Amino acid sequence: MADQAETTTYRTCPLCEATCGLEITLAGDRITKVRGDDADVFSHGFICPKGASLGDLHADPDRLNAPLVRRDGELREATWEEAFAAVAERLGPILEAGDRNAVAAYLGNPNIHNLDGQLYPRVLLKALGTRNVFSASSVDQLPKQVAVGMMFGTGLSVPLPDIDRTDHLLMLGANPLASNGSLLTAPNMRGRLRALRERGGRLVVVDPRRTRTAELADEHVAIRPGTDAHLLLAMAHVICEEDLVDLGDVADHVEGLERVRELAARITPEQAAAMCGIEPGTIQRMARDLAAAGRACVYGRIGTTTQRFGTLASWLIDVLNVLTGNLDREGGAMFPRPAAGAANATGTPGRGKGVTTGRWTSRVRGLPESFSELPVVALTEEIMTPGEGQVRALITIAGNPALSTPDADALQQAMAGLECMISVDPYLNETSRQADVVLPPPSALYRSHYDLAFYQLAIRNVANYSPPSLPLPEGAMPEWQILLRLAAIVAGQGTDADLEGFDELVARTLIGRETAMAESPMHGADPDEVLATVAPRTGPDRLLDILLRCGPYGAGLGSGAAANGSPARLTLDLLEGEPHGIDLGPLAPRIPEMLRTASGRIELAPEPIAEDVDRLEDSLGEDPEQLVLIGRRHLRSNNSWMHNLPTLAGGPERCTLLCHPDDADRLGLADGGQARVASRVGEIEILVEVSDEIRPGVVSIPHGWGHDLPGARLTVAAERPGVNTNVLTDQQAVDPLSGNAALNGVPVTVAPA
Numbered sequence: 097m098a099d100q101a102e103t104t105t106y107r108t109c110p111l112c113e114a115t116c117g118l119e120i121t122l123a124g125d126r127i128t129k130v131r132g133d134d135a136d137v138f139s140h141g142f143i144c145p146k147g148a149s150l151g152d153l154h155a156d157p158d159r160l161n162a163p164l165v166r167r168d169g170e171l172r173e174a175t176w177e178e179a180f181a182a183v184a185e186r187l188g189p190i191l192e193a194g195d196r197n198a199v200a201a202y203l204g205n206p207n208i209h210n211l212d213g214q215l216y217p218r219v220l221l222k223a224l225g226t227r228n229v230f231s232a233s234s235v236d237q238l239p240k241q242v243a244v245g246m247m248f249g250t251g252l253s254v255p256l257p258d259i260d261r262t263d264h265l266l267m268l269g270a271n272p273l274a275s276n277g278s279l280l281t282a283p284n285m286r287g288r289l290r291a292l293r294e295r296g297g298r299l300v301v302v303d304p305r306r307t308r309t310a311e312l313a314d315e316h317v318a319i320r321p322g323t324d325a326h327l328l329l330a331m332a333h334v335i336c337e338e339d340l341v342d343l344g345d346v347a348d349h350v351e352g353l354e355r356v357r358e359l360a361a362r363i364t365p366e367q368a369a370a371m372c373g374i375e376p377g378t379i380q381r382m383a384r385d386l387a388a389a390g391r392a393c394v395y396g397r398i399g400t401t402t403q404r405f406g407t408l409a410s411w412l413i414d415v416l417n418v419l420t421g422n423l424d425r426e427g428g429a430m431f432p433r434p435a436a437g438a439a440n441a442t443g444t445p446g447r448g449k450g451v452t453t454g455r456w457t458s459r460v461r462g463l464p465e466s467f468s469e470l471p472v473v474a475l476t477e478e479i480m481t482p483g484e485g486q487v488r489a490l491i492t493i494a495g496n497p498a499l500s501t502p503d504a505d506a507l508q509q510a511m512a513g514l515e516c517m518i519s520v521d522p523y524l525n526e527t528s529r530q531a532d533v534v535l536p537p538p539s540a541l542y543r544s545h546y547d548l549a550f551y552q553l554a555i556r557n558v559a560n561y562s563p564p565s566l567p568l569p570e571g572a573m574p575e576w577q578i579l580l581r582l583a584a585i586v587a588g589q590g591t592d593a594d595l596e597g598f599d600e601l602v603a604r605t606l607i608g609r610e611t612a613m614a615e616s617p618m619h620g621a622d623p624d625e626v627l628a629t630v631a632p633r634t635g636p637d638r639l640l641d642i643l644l645r646c647g648p649y650g651a652g653l654g655s656g657a658a659a660n661g662s663p664a665r666l667t668l669d670l671l672e673g674e675p676h677g678i679d680l681g682p683l684a685p686r687i688p689e690m691l692r693t694a695s696g697r698i699e700l701a702p703e704p705i706a707e708d709v710d711r712l713e714d715s716l717g718e719d720p721e722q723l724v725l726i727g728r729r730h731l732r733s734n735n736s737w738m739h740n741l742p743t744l745a746g747g748p749e750r751c752t753l754l755c756h757p758d759d760a761d762r763l764g765l766a767d768g769g770q771a772r773v774a775s776r777v778g779e780i781e782i783l784v785e786v787s788d789e790i791r792p793g794v795v796s797i798p799h800g801w802g803h804d805l806p807g808a809r810l811t812v813a814a815e816r817p818g819v820n821t822n823v824l825t826d827q828q829a830v831d832p833l834s835g836n837a838a839l840n841g842v843p844v845t846v847a848p849a
């Protein structure tokens with residue numbers, strides 16, 4: 097093997113939101129080296145340990161190379177034909193009984209990092225026709241999407257901190273030095289935050305834990321978990337009361353300012369202080385600093401969304417951006433203008449349908465739909481509660497809900513009782529071990545890549561396409577074809593439907609939407625001509641080419657032109673010729689053109705959100721002494737699914753209970769000892785790590801651990817399994833506006849084990 101010629105290829109890392117360019121050295125189908133691509137127009141050579149381990153992920157011997165089908169209680173290797181026959185056999189009768197809602201689907205996080213996963217699950221879901229669609233969104237960013245959806249009209253119109261040009265960044269509930277940024281695509285966050293400070297800017301981090309990001313900041317404010325909305329509303333209170341409101345350039349486009357003033361009056365800095373565990377004077381100063389800073393922005397991430405006031409906190413972050421005149425200006429909070437697939441860059445500029453949630457609700461608890469999904473906290477009860485519409489089968493795609501969603505024990509028990517479960521996943525993990533059929537997609541190196549979602553969240557306008565780095569091995573099936581095959585089966589077309597024809601139909605549906613839209617560069621075009629223009633591409637590449645051509649920099653039916661620096665006319669051919677990406681420039685103001693609200697205005701006080709301030713007021717006076725649990729992330733980890741790589745798994749035990757020395761004394765816990773942690777729903781035993789980096793009254797456990805379940809095949813991970821913190825989190829603890837799980841701020845008791 098050693099004499100195999102080495103080749104170099106460039107591709108975007110699919111492992112987190114930073115979208116770093118990688119330079120990959122290959123010998124045959126072996127990855128011999130991965131480094132940061134110095135010529136990448138966005139990441140300029142930055143890489144983290146996870147990206148560097150892509151070769152190990154690719155070569156992991158535990159990765160499944162063939163489908164598995166359960167026979168006589170055991171999962172055994174099968175051919176694709178056998179596997180799809182088993183799907184049809186087990187799912188068919190359930191669908192034929194006439195209730196489409198009997199089949200649920202759960203979509204996990206890696207779908208967003210995968211072009212196939214962006215474009216083809218929706219084909220399957222449409223064919224399924226079920227309302228029981230769940231995803232990792234509702235244990236993640238859904239509250240932010242609900243808030244910005246109501247304010248700006250589409251679910252990915254998230255104002256991003258313009259970190260490269262701001263003078264003042266107030267960051268809440270985020271630790272980009274571990275996570276590499278989220279709802280904030282910006283490779284090399286450490287470098288960018290350092291640069292902010294070096295040019296005289298100020299970084300303030302609000303986090304119950306003194307994280308590495310907090311250590312880099314000018315100021316760390318150790319807030320009590322779950323009280324960000326109190327803090328932010330009190331800051332708005334100060335800004336309104338001290339006449340510091342200045343909407344700046346968006347002033348003519350804002351609706352609801354008076355309503356916001358009225359709401360802000362309801363919580364004073366003193367009242368918030370008691371909840372947040374922050375001095376009233378600090379809250380006042382934080383508000384004044386924000387208002388006085390030249391170019392400032394507020395940014396919040398998972399600590400602010402996965403909590404019981406998630407939508408309120410997410411909304412208030414942008415309320416502050418607006419009140420201080422920082423929305424949509426350089427150095428403030430800005431919107432990208434992405435090259436493909438952005439709902440706020442298609443259709444009529446400045447006006448749209450807006451976002452309405454709760455168009456239907458979950459059967460058992462009545463939790464609201466948003467973006468055509470139901471909150472995953474409802475999945476267990478939908479499986480367990482008999483009656484019409486009961487979930488009897490589940491399809492998981494790139495997800496591990498058995499570890500990643502609340503009250504995991506209850507969900508696993510529910511899954512065990514399903515009549516049929518199908519997992520599309522490269523690993524036999526804690527979730528897929530319960531499946532009847534496991535359909536493994538090939539490694540990321542075998543597919544093309546384009547970040548449809550993350551370029552909608554990037555601090556520069558960038559477009560970068562990676563073709564497959566390797567030809568598909570024999571016996572492998574591309575993920576989009578797996579999903580199409582499943583779609584054909586649930587659509588009643590059997591197991592041998594013509595996938596090419598089906599895929600052309602998918603392309604024609606997209607083309608139909610574009611040719612019908614007055615603003616599209618393909619308006620009125622003949623669909624056959626469009627198909628001929630993008631031929632001979634098929635699958636996700638064909639859809640991407642259409643999306644790029646119809647996007648704001650698109651070539652329409654013409655040929656591509658221009659590259660870095662000049663106005664581009666994008667096609668996929670053109671992008672393919674630029675392996676290091678195309679820089680489409682820094683973010684520029686987009687209001688009012690990007691708005692898609694029904695009013696055509698920024699809805700500063702959407703009524704459903706405004707009404708929830710009652711609940712915030714009601715919470716004043718709750719017991720601040722209650723011990724609560726939060727999560728955390730580690731740089732060398734990726735939710736639940738990269739603990740199987742020896743290169744990342746080394747070092748000290750990471751799945752520990754972080755606990756402040758004062759609490760450890762009070763509770764009788766010793767560093768290195770074992771603790772028993774109990775919540776309303778569950779109990780675990782875990783190694784104690786005493787550290788003053790965590791605030792008193794708060795303990796922290798990372799999620800994604802607990803790799804000791806029978807039937808999984810994760811050899812390395814099983815050696816140091818850790819424990820599953822989601823045994824403790826509670827399906828009843830939700831942010832009511834979004835139905836998102838409150839994974840942070842969970843009341844717990846802790847005792848020595």
Ligand SMILES: Nc1nc2c(c(=O)[nH]1)N[C@H]1C(S)=C(S)[C@@H](COP(=O)(O)OP(=O)(O)OC[C@H]3O[C@@H](n4cnc5c(=O)[nH]c(N)nc54)[C@H](O)[C@@H]3O)O[C@H]1N2
Nearest residue numbers: 204205206232236494495496497500520727735736737799
């Ligand atoms: N307590 C607590 N719980 C949390 C969180 C927390 O902060 N605290 N965070 C939450 C968040 S933000 C998230 S996003 C969720 C994540 O929750 P999930 O998305 O449910 O879980 P992951 O751990 O990301 O597992 C992803 C699965 O996708 C598979 N996979 C990887 N690549 C591919 C691919 O290309 N195709 C397919 N088909 N499968 C693939 C992996 O093998 C793995 O099984 O966890 C949530 N859970």
Ligand SMILES: Nc1nc2c(c(=O)[nH]1)N[C@H]1C(S)=C(S)[C@@H](COP(=O)(O)OP(=O)(O)OC[C@H]3O[C@@H](n4cnc5c(=O)[nH]c(N)nc54)[C@H](O)[C@@H]3O)O[C@H]1N2
Nearest residue numbers: 269271275278321322397398399729730731733734735840
């Ligand atoms: N290395 C690595 N990178 C990842 C992931 C990973 O697992 N590992 N996961 C990816 C995913 S799916 C996501 S969604 C992103 C998440 O990206 P981030 O949001 O940056 O993730 P965390 O590192 O969990 O940071 C959240 C912070 O919120 C704090 N926090 C908890 N509760 C509260 C609260 O009530 N208020 C406030 N103000 N802070 C609170 C925690 O102490 C923690 O420091 O990371 C992504 N990147």
Ligand code: SF4
Nearest residue numbers: 109112115116144147
């Ligand atoms: S920061 Fe994210 S995108 Fe960049 S190399 Fe690491 S995992 Fe990959």
Ligand SMILES: [Mo]
Nearest residue numbers: 205232236237
């Ligand atoms: Mo996430």
